[in-house]
Amino acid sequence: MKRYLIIILLILAGAVAGFLYFAKDEVAFTKESPLYKAVPLSVPLFLEADGLKAIPADNPVVIELAGIPGFNNLLNEISGIQSVIESEPEIQKQLGKRPVVLALDFVGKNVLHPVIIGNLKSAKEREGLELLIEKLTGISRTSFQKRNYNGYAIIDVFDSDGNNELSYSVAGNLVIISPEVILVEKCIRQLDVPGITDNQYFNLVNRTVANQSELAGYINHRRFPELWADLLNSTTKQQENEFGETDRINLKRDVLKIKDYASWSELDLSFHDNRLTLNGITAADDSLNHFLSVLQGQEAVSCNADRLLPKSTSFYIGFSFSNRDLFFKNLENYFVHSEAYYNREEKIKMMEQNFRTDSREKFRSLVKDKVLAAITTVPTEAEMGSLLILNGQSGKESQEVFEGMLTNYAKRKDSELESLVSTFRSSDQQNYRIYQFPYPSLPGIWLGGAFDFVRARFAAFRDDQLIFASSKEELEKYLDDMDSGETLRTDSDYETISRAAESKANLNVYGNINKLYALRHDLFSSEINKGLEKNEAVFRKFNAISWQVVCENNIYFNALNLGYQQKAKNDVRAKWQCRLGAEVALKPQLVINHTNKAKKEIVVQDVNNQLHLVDADGKIIWSAPISGKIMGQIHQVDYYNNGKLQYLFNTNEKIYLIDRNGTSVANFPIILKSPATNGVNVFDYNNNNQYRYFVACQDKRVYAYSHEGKIISGWSFDKTSGTVTSPIAFFRVSNKDYIVFSDENQVYIQNRRGVMRVNSSAKFAPSANEMALNTQGVPKMVTTSRDGDVFYLFFDGKFAQKKPENFHPIIGLKWMILTAMESQSSYLLTRMACMFSTKMGINCLKKSLTIIC
Template structure:
């Protein structure tokens, strides 16, 4: 950038003003025009955050250095720092981008001042500059003491052209005598819209812009067979080159705000050139209502909204007729029509009223993403009859029963839905184009007037549950923040949650870009969301792009540090051992978007990795290879994971469960030799035992429970005997290592969903509660004792331990909005009532005889810590809306408390 003020020695008086654009190469994919050196406000919060990236900070310092030299040297004209400048990027050699800077001079005296400036900035004497002629103009090459060309520049008329690549200077000189961008009517159209108050304007040449993107993307080719028996090859770097016909030119004015960057301007497109954006020609902007139709877990969506449905699809078909994809698309649609026995395009079009949406809802570690494809319908009854008719025709054609393609699902809100298997998963991309290629439409259902397709039955069921419970995108804080700056009506809407999409970085970008993303992850994660909209008005296409920035929250100055996760915490954070540095612990936690994060003792994210669903129960650390290195073992409802300290799955994991899990996995090491056994209960009412390597354990012969197990399976060793213990809604099972009954308890009661714990104070016993809150001591000889504390609902949570150090257990309950603590005799020690239902209860050991009780009021974003007498720990309540962990993060340091808040942060407090 410093080079934009370096000029030639020719003594010429300049009187004629020439447009800066005249020298911009036609091959440049984009360029910007800045209104002087101070076009970027360095005191803006977003700019200040970006300055934490050394490359960006160096650029700011360079510009500041130029300004300082101009201000301090009396022989340099001060107006030079205010002179407009164009910075273009163009390709040299093997698609490598280099900058070329174009500005102007107004007099020979300015030139003399600028020659002094270049000498000051480079430390190279003007007498060593080398001049040569090119196409009638002088090019000056500046070499350093090693003979390396620092930059080249030329004065051509009243324009000055500078670049570190002499080829670009020569290209700009040649451009002066050839038709250029100023002869392009689409460029002139967008150029007339530059806002007077805009200090930075971006110009995009859409014919070449895909080549710019291709330079950043992953070039790996992935192969997958589609439903037509063909092999689809996905290569992002190659595929992005196909969008060169999106439009002609765009101009976007850059504005800086405290919580976002915005780009606003217009795009020029023409249907005679088969520009894709012309599909929106003749439309009026309408509300997409995407935030009402998509779930809170949405990571990305794209949608078209239109006022004239028939015109939209007519324009779409006309675009495809003139595109390279025409014949392949027609062939696939013809195959669908043969099986549906109808005009697929016409029938699909009639299912749509005024919008189509496609979204990514989950990003797992392996397999494919969870995706949705939503059509807004005219009338549910008519649309459902039409859709079922298409499927019935397909079933008849394939000689299968139509009802075999249909199942019923009851949502969490007790609503019944018909789920249809759909035979053409790649329909969205075939029908609507490459922007919808990421969607897989395998299952479908109707909800209200929408037809929803999903990549799997599970994704569809979760969508229906979320919608029925009101968990829509509009309730997401990241979306809500950026939506305030968005247009209320648009024709094209694109939204991305940057923190969620960060997990896709290796799939999307090349290794160089990924190194930068990972090196500066903490900074990039503060840019929480991006929203891009196109509004068609009188066949002019207006753009509004917002990049949201979430400033460091100021809500709790007591936190030692806070780490931006991008989504609320889903499970209790855990303090874990760092086997590479045991003096410093780490934190592992999952957020509500199923991202698993490992965070160091200072609050820096080490890595983030997506998993297939919410983690059930605890994350266990195991030494799988018996070499002192620890891994993390846990399960979702679908899989058992074993992940190493780099976030990578190891050995034969993940293991796919035979039935959805209903509890968190537990790990037993019978002989303390790191030959682990894993126990998990599943929806089919079986308890599965796995050997060390994740294979089914042959010696475990337990059949089935009569009900559902939700608490972890327990292993107790008492008097040299082993006990495997678990419970469902009807009984407690006390088995041996083979799964055979070891103890038949005489206690007959309906167990609660709380975990069974071992208590060794006095006679060893197992402790749990009944469904209505009675405490049961289950002894290992089959006898029991029943303790009355209070009457509680079936949703109560229970913990037992010696909290006050008297050698006897205390009973701790939470039920709805109350915390209750009793002694062993059933006497109430204290009770606390809160404004909302409590999330969970946990016990924490501060010393051998001192334990504390922790509860969370998630609705109020407050956490509490009480001693055995009900006295609150100093400084509480603190901010937090999740369960919390307490532990020593650094050897010799204080106890730390780690908790999530309602703003998507992980907070760390130090306890005195």
């Protein structure tokens, strides 16, 4: 979890929303201010504003922050200062309008404390300041204690118990105030030595400050990581890597490694009704080995992350560049001068020995103009799902290069390439080769610490992209999502914040704060987590954050947006909520609680392939790991014929039977002979709970299993000509049993032994829709063709065909609904409505119901 840019996002989300806002109303801003002279070189952050002004109380963001007790107290104190200034005639009103700097610096054991630097222009203003301090502290001016320090007077304000409330000094026309006298002394010493105004990088960012800016924040990147360190989880975690080494991850320690990101940044803060924005520039220099200099010489490029990443994305970081070779040249130059150089080179050398090639050059050739890394799922316990995407020049050529590397690797291991390859067919019937990749740490080694969070264990090509994923299941889900159009651009949180983002950039970072919230215990200290949890409802309304860096003429422009959502997306009051710890993979299914049939329960699978049973109150009864994504429906069966129900279902690898305690029953799970292509169906021929299980597989066979889970020897069906994707159906008509299924070429109507029972004269290409039975009049089966025609298949082998008019050419749903209504089968109608749950199907269903009604 030591992933630095995620930390940046989460900390800025809180810091921008709260701390910077406080500064807006307590301090002031000016361009070319002499106040900078007193700012210590050691500060990680300081802020300046154009005066102590009234808070925009009607701003939605301010209203929301006021719901946090700490912020509310702070805002009340600022309001109190304003009231004192306005009500006391002896206090000059200019004190609330002058340019002021608020700097944060470390005292003692890296504890941050503030120091305020402002202007006083006369002895009368000094008297007004003393009166203001007296009113605010309740301590008489006559008890203030004065002493000399470095040629300047420091005034200490002690309370009745002898505790120092604050100290201040008037040095020339500057006034320096802090609750920590050490900081006052530090600022005084700074007056006589070169300061930040002598730093060329600070001056560069300061010259770009917008005149209309109400608040500007300055970040000293050399010290800024120290500011984060005390906020982070200090626990050290260990994990073994593929090189046989033990990686020790400690966020508090590791965050200090990014002190060479850049030199100085300046950001102007603006408030909007639905977001906070920070815009400004960062100064970096390749001669100082600043990481941001990797983007030197590049032009901004469209990232297209919303088209390349799935809707489930919680976080992503991406580099986009106009000159690929220059980018990787700069990247290598950065590593040459970094502390990680030798360790990185050793790991790359080990990879190259097995790949038998220059792996850096090969991977570089697989990239065109961008690299993307993303976190998808964020479970509470299991490893988070992650992706790395390289967009290439040509999918075919890239695949040949990649397979060549893996072929060499396999030979080094006395194996063949195919031992590392498996196949996957997406829900859109697209076939993919999935490669097992031997170096999961590649992204961080090759591209740097910002990509350390990705585990590249499996890979596949889709169009011109090479996609690495943390698991095979994660990769298959990605391919499914992409083929079905479930991309990041369909996510409402992303869509809202992307409106304010730049269309082209070189560094793109996005985080969905609500989805990342589950990482808080891994990321932050216990003290920070207490605050997050206490004020969770407020923080969760800051729903997403985006950060972009645009390189123009070697100047780095920042655009940071923190999204705020005033209202929940759906104003629906749920009876209960249940947090699974990961995104739901399949729609929840209501099931019977055999101990209390009046209370239904829910079975649901998440994207980490955990199956959960949730009770009527939203409490998780159990969670069980499953080998893959569940296919089809979850059936309830009474396996022991004792009134207790179990859950039967399949993945592409196994058939499961799980009891109400989450435990596998009898000989289950059953390992399938070949990967399944449809959901298992359950038949009880004689209504005696002696079940039969039917499932079709990739080897074109339909398998029949007995009640105990053994293959039935009496089932003698050979093979289908195509792939069966819809569940096997069972009909009983005139005391005869019919086992019915179809592939893309024909319909098969068999008896219990798998022998053809009906040889239908209908010749058509069946659709993937389930077969329906219509007993109105002459019994018949109803199905559709891929052309949208409706076919009535009679049990004597004859058929009737109807061509729907003015309707979608593929689905023909209207006629199936009419057929269901004719047979007065509300159950069938419900099944059909579920069956057409795609976007196209829903639209067609709406049209059909309109026509029918």
